[in-house]
Amino acid sequence: MTNKVRVNFAEATPPTPSSARTWSPQQEAIFTWFETRKVDGADVQHLVVRARAGTGKTTTIVEAASRAPERQILLAAFNREIARELQARVRSSRVEVKTLHALGLKFIRRNWRCEVEDGDHRGERAEHLARLAAPGAPQQVLRLVAALHTKVRELAPRATLEDVVEIACRFDYVPDECDWSLQEVAGAALKAMQLARQPTAVVDYADMIFLPVAMGWIRPWFDMVVVDEAQDMTETQLEIAGGACRRGGRICVVGDDRQAIYGFRGADCGSLDRLKDQLCAAELGLTVTYRCGSLIVDLARELVPDFTAAPGAATGEIARCNDERMMDDVREGDFVISRKNAPLVAVCMGLLKRGVRARVRGRDVGRGVVALIRRLRAPTIADVAPNLARYVERETTKAQKLSEAAREARVEFVVDQAAIVTALCEGAATVAELLARVEELFTDDATRAAVMCSTVHRAKGLEADRVFLLQGTFRPGDGEEANIRYVAITRAKTRLCWVTGFES
Numbered sequence: 415m416t417n418k419v420r421v422n423f424a425e426a427t428p429p430t431p432s433s434a435r436t437w438s439p440q441q442e443a444i445f446t447w448f449e450t451r452k453v454d455g456a457d458v459q460h461l462v463v464r465a466r467a468g469t470g471k472t473t474t475i476v477e478a479a480s481r482a483p484e485r486q487i488l489l490a491a492f493n494r495e496i497a498r499e500l501q502a503r504v505r506s507s508r509v510e511v512k513t514l515h516a517l518g519l520k521f522i523r524r525n526w527r528c529e530v531e532d533g534d535h536r537g538e539r540a541e542h543l544a545r546l547a548a549p550g551a552p553q554q555v556l557r558l559v560a561a562l563h564t565k566v567r568e569l570a571p572r573a574t575l576e577d578v579v580e581i582a583c584r585f586d587y588v589p590d591e592c593d594w595s596l597q598e599v600a601g602a603a604l605k606a607m608q609l610a611r612q613p614t615a616v617v618d619y620a621d622m623i624f625l626p627v628a629m630g631w632i633r634p635w636f637d638m639v640v641v642d643e644a645q646d647m648t649e650t651q652l653e654i655a656g657g658a659c660r661r662g663g664r665i666c667v668v669g670d671d672r673q674a675i676y677g678f679r680g681a682d683c684g685s686l687d688r689l690k691d692q693l694c695a696a697e698l699g700l701t702v703t704y705r706c707g708s709l710i711v712d713l714a715r716e717l718v719p720d721f722t723a724a725p726g727a728a729t730g731e732i733a734r735c736n737d738e739r740m741m742d743d744v745r746e747g748d749f750v751i752s753r754k755n756a757p758l759v760a761v762c763m764g765l766l767k768r769g770v771r772a773r774v775r776g777r778d779v780g781r782g783v784v785a786l787i788r789r790l791r792a793p794t795i796a797d798v799a800p801n802l803a804r805y806v807e808r809e810t811t812k813a814q815k816l817s818e819a820a821r822e823a824r825v826e827f828v829v830d831q832a833a834i835v836t837a838l839c840e841g842a843a844t845v846a847e848l849l850a851r852v853e854e855l856f857t858d859d860a861t862r863a864a865v866m867c868s869t870v871h872r873a874k875g876l877e878a879d880r881v882f883l884l885q886g887t888f889r890p891g892d893g894e895e896a897n898i899r900y901v902a903i904t905r906a907k908t909r910l911c912w913v914t915g916f917e918s
Contacts, residue, residue, distance in 0.1 A: 460695035467904035468705025484637035492643035518622035547606035563603035567624035632657035644669035737915030756833030758867035775868035780856025881906035
């Protein structure tokens, strides 16, 4: 993504502008670059758009892409849900919307005839590669190797053994209570990555990122590449996006560095500034929010000073209440947001007992809870609590071998999961009933008429008129913790209520 390239605008015919509409000066400046390559009258090859929460980013980039003169434009989306939203709004046949996983699969299929591992068989390829790389290893080690090489394929396709060891420590893929050392597990994971290069009829999602980079299959297919939600992409994903741009093409990187909250998952949280430097790009901003009331904006501006309310925005409301008052006030369509999952389960169950429809956002969280309950092997509901205590003690002890950051993240995750199970056990008569509760409570459908209980991470990209934030679950601090608070605050359109009575 470091080539300084030029577009021959004389070779392309600009599209017809959209019907008359009032655009902000910030949006018009972005459109001007897409149309003419000019920022403040100067020719600029590449652009970074720093777009704050609720500033009309999606509308702006869809409109901008339709005005660009390039014949083939890639609009790279962070996930399939965002890709579907963008595709529904794109009017130009010259704009192709793809996730970077889908783009990676396209590169793979130019070289291999293959299908993608489906949901019912998720993990089979990773386990198969682990067995080939570590024949005769115990099942515990095979699971560890499978998880580790999958993570490394996603994050570091050119990894050395030292890189694999670092990732193992960072994401808690460290062996315990077995004869295999960390170096041996990492070596097996590295061997599995080499085996993953061999032609196969079935690839997995990690392959879609790994193989194009590791095999040198990235090809420049597009005259312009627009990367949406760049702060949530990994460095490898961004490499695929940049490599897909033809020599002479343009790159526009769009995102909000203050919504970078996925560092724990391997996102390149400094991507906007890094790419701006690498590309020698100009920067334009979208800082005027059309979502939040002015009082809510004022609160968010304490964290993000350039965040601004739209002219004529409603005042909005900032309120405070305790947990009991929230349970009386909350209604269907409201969001209840926490930094952790466990308090949300308690809220959701309390609302259901009151006859208020409520769900916890995160079907995959539910799957993880189900896996934990089954792992406890509790024959009766009375056995869950002691087995759970032993699980927490064991996992906390194992975490002491990790780096400080990885240890803190692992312990937080284990304690949160245990608290979820404890909350779900209340009033359950059997383990089967406990499992059924998990299936009932956790969902990814944000359109259902219910109170949506969500972590900040899962509420990102969503909004509601009224939002309740469980104050005690948030941490003080700068960096990603401040970003988490900013994302949480900016989910609210008209009323934001801080709720006391829930502790982290």
